Amino acid sequence: MRTPFIAANWKMYKTVHEAVVFVKEFRKLVQDVSDVEIVVAPPFTAVHAVAEAARSSNVGVAGQDLHWEREGAFTGAVSAGMLKEAGAEYVIIGHSERRRLFGETDATVNRKLVAAIGAQLTPIVCIGETLDERERNETLPVLDRQIKQGLDGVHADQIAAMVIAYEPVWAIGTGRNATPAQAGEAHAHIRSRLRQWFGGDAAEQCHIIYGGSVKPDNIRELSSLADVDGALVGGASLDVRSFHEIVTRGRRAAV
Numbered sequence: 295m296r297t298p299f300i301a302a303n304w305k306m307y308k309t310v311h312e313a314v315v316f317v318k319e320f321r322k323l324v325q326d327v328s329d330v331e332i333v334v335a336p337p338f339t340a341v342h343a344v345a346e347a348a349r350s351s352n353v354g355v356a357g358q359d360l361h362w363e364r365e366g367a368f369t370g371a372v373s374a375g376m377l378k379e380a381g382a383e384y385v386i387i388g389h390s391e392r393r394r395l396f397g398e399t400d401a402t403v404n405r406k407l408v409a410a411i412g413a414q415l416t417p418i419v420c421i422g423e424t425l426d427e428r429e430r431n432e433t434l435p436v437l438d439r440q441i442k443q444g445l446d447g448v449h450a451d452q453i454a455a456m457v458i459a460y461e462p463v464w465a466i467g468t469g470r471n472a473t474p475a476q477a478g479e480a481h482a483h484i485r486s487r488l489r490q491w492f493g494g495d496a497a498e499q500c501h502i503i504y505g506g507s508v509k510p511d512n513i514r515e516l517s518s519l520a521d522v523d524g525a526l527v528g529g530a531s532l533d534v535r536s537f538h539e540i541v542t543r544g545r546r547a548a549v
């Protein structure tokens with residue numbers, strides 16, 4: 295049985311101060327929630343302070359990206375080990391904004407994934423098709439390519455322990471979320487590919503979460519789908535009450 299997994303991706307929002315204020319309030323609101331894995335991903339600058347503010351709580355911390363090298367002359371980059379030492383236990387990899395705006399590819403996703411696993415960070419690997427790709431009926435082949443190349447060489451037990459976020463690019467920040475039928479089809483397809491390429495145990499244990507305009511009023515329906523194990527939430531996670539509501543409503547309905 296997969297515990298629902300609900301993560302906040304704050305993108306380039308929240309100063310250290312704002313992030314700490316959020317977490318101090320939020321951890322109290324969710325202190326009795328034992329049946330959801332809850333994660334927040336602040337900007338790099340706030341990772342350490344948020345990890346301190348969330349210490350001894352049921353709120354975990356994620357980086358939003360990482361570099362695959364351990365250290366080196368990579369201006370602006372942060373390594374897996376640095377994130378881990380700052381208090382992160384998770385890291386988002388291959389978000390569509392990283393792919394579109396920063397030139398990330400399935401190959402860089404794969405290198406980052408290997409680095410994250412090596413540092414014992416739980417990866418949250420994002421995949422998903424653009425509107426063009428969906429309209430050309432290429433959604434499933436695009437997901438296949440992203441899974442095959444992004445997860446290349448990763449062991450079945452590592453697949454079992456990671457999180458895949460299906461985020462249709464056209465649903466991110468647009469207020470237009472996938473219908474239950476669209477999300478259900480994509481999630482079922484992803485799980486069947488995991489079964490085919492990595493085996494039944496990996497497919498059953500890997501969390502496949504949905505991202506793209508998740509709000510308090512649609513989380514229940516989305517997370518009631520058999521293969522949707524939770525959510526990666528952008529805009530609606532910036533407000534403490536709204537994210538708390540999503541966690542509360544997501545927990546009852548999810549697997």
Ligand code: 13P
Binds near residue numbers: 303466526527
């Ligand atoms: P929104 O929830 O703002 O659509 O963002 C989704 C997302 O990109 C989460 O990673």
